[in-house]
Amino acid sequence: MDTGTHVVMGISLGGLATLDPTIANDPLLPTSIMIATIIGSQAPDFDTILKLRNNAVYIRNHRGITHSIPAVLLWPLLITSGILFLTPETNWLPVLLWSFIAVFLHVFVDIFNAYGTQALRPFSNRWIALGVINIFDPFIFFSHLAAFAFWALGLPPGRTILVLYLVLIAYYIWRVSEKGRVVAHAKKLHPDATHVFVSPTIRWNQWHVVIRTPDVLYVTESRNHQIDYFEQYSFDPIPDIPVINAARKDPNLSAFLSFSPTYRWEIEEQDDITEVRFVDLRYRSKGHYPFVAIVKLDPELNILSSYTGWVFSEETLQKKLNIVTE
Incomplete structure (x- = not known):
């Protein structure tokens, strides 16, 4: 929290x-x-x-x-x-x-x-x-403030907070149930799904959902128990090739992979620079995936620069990498 x-x-x-x-x-x-x-x-x-x-x-x-x-x-x-x-x-x-x-x-x-x-x-x-x-979670935060208001008006703090906690227990149970419905719906649409990654949003009726099948990653959103599809990517395990192996030695990419359970990766050649980029698919926002890891290497596969974290534009990312793009 x-x-x-x-x-x-x-x-x-x-x-x-x-x-x-x-x-x-x-x-x-x-x-x-x-x-x-x-x-x-x-x-x-x-x-x-x-x-x-x-x-x-x-x-x-x-x-x-x-x-x-x-x-x-x-x-x-x-x-x-x-x-x-x-x-x-x-x-x-x-x-x-x-x-x-x-x-x-x-x-x-x-x-x-x-x-x-x-x-x-x-x-x-x-x-x-x-x-x-x-x-x-606005409900959790503001329900606490409401309880504090009653407390300030003279209600006994112990009993006031006890009621608050009983309400929150029911709220958590409901949220667990709602997530279960989202997962069940995704699996119904994709019986071959091996994993369903669900991330809550600030809205009760909206969830980020990534559905992984043996061959495809579907980036979707569940809103009002209806699943909308945005993008789909081939599910490709990380290959055992020199450029990827060199990039994985970088602390930023290593940290990203230790944390992110579902991502896509890509390799791009730019003049004498090779860019290895990993994108977490769970946090799609307005068509953008803000949580990334990127490593840039020279022709000898020496790491030139790298970054991992939240970034909301390509320009900002390149600045963080200290590489000027033309």
Whole structure:
């Protein structure tokens, strides 16, 4: 989820904790737990700092180890230790419990995005991405704000947030069901489909869908349970040829391939430069595929420049590659 949604979730957990009368009646605990849940709701995303290095490092590692099983256990210990350092008289056990709940909820809701997490590390490095909830979901965010408004008007925070969470549980169940309908429809149209990749959008009735059959990749959109076809590409596994093998040694392309489950690739010769381009097919927007990886090589297959990430025009991409096009 986006940062704003994680923040409101942290605040809501702080309110939910007041259902425990021991916490509600303690002079220190409500504030300490609110701080713990807000920090805990953000902690797994502290790896966003990796963007300062480069996109390849960020793509390969974001939502990786910081969302892993050891991290889910470590973050609450660090948060609780910090709070106890500032307020030693605080009852540490409820703070530890609620900071753990905040961290766990962060990782749990991220699983429902198309991006996903490596939540099972160190037992598995597989990305778990259910593709049910958009990175920013207006209903989730604004329902939290509505609950906070009732809270500010004097309703008990614990019961108010409990109602909010019951509504959100029902919402998540409905979204899982809706995605299931989209997948079932795609498989009905293509019984030979080996994979159906679904990415939610900000609209409830609209989904990006890539259908892979043994021979073809269909780029489609499901809107109001009707599938519209945009493009189709031959499904060609990555070939074992020198130019591709050289390009795959580049960190940007390597990071892209570690993350993207469905893509097309192409090789283009431009004077003495060979361009290898991979395009993720899940995020088609206005006829453009913004998530790409590109590597440019010289005749000896030395890497000249490369890039991976989100880019919305060819001109911008070439600037990022530091190559002037004519």
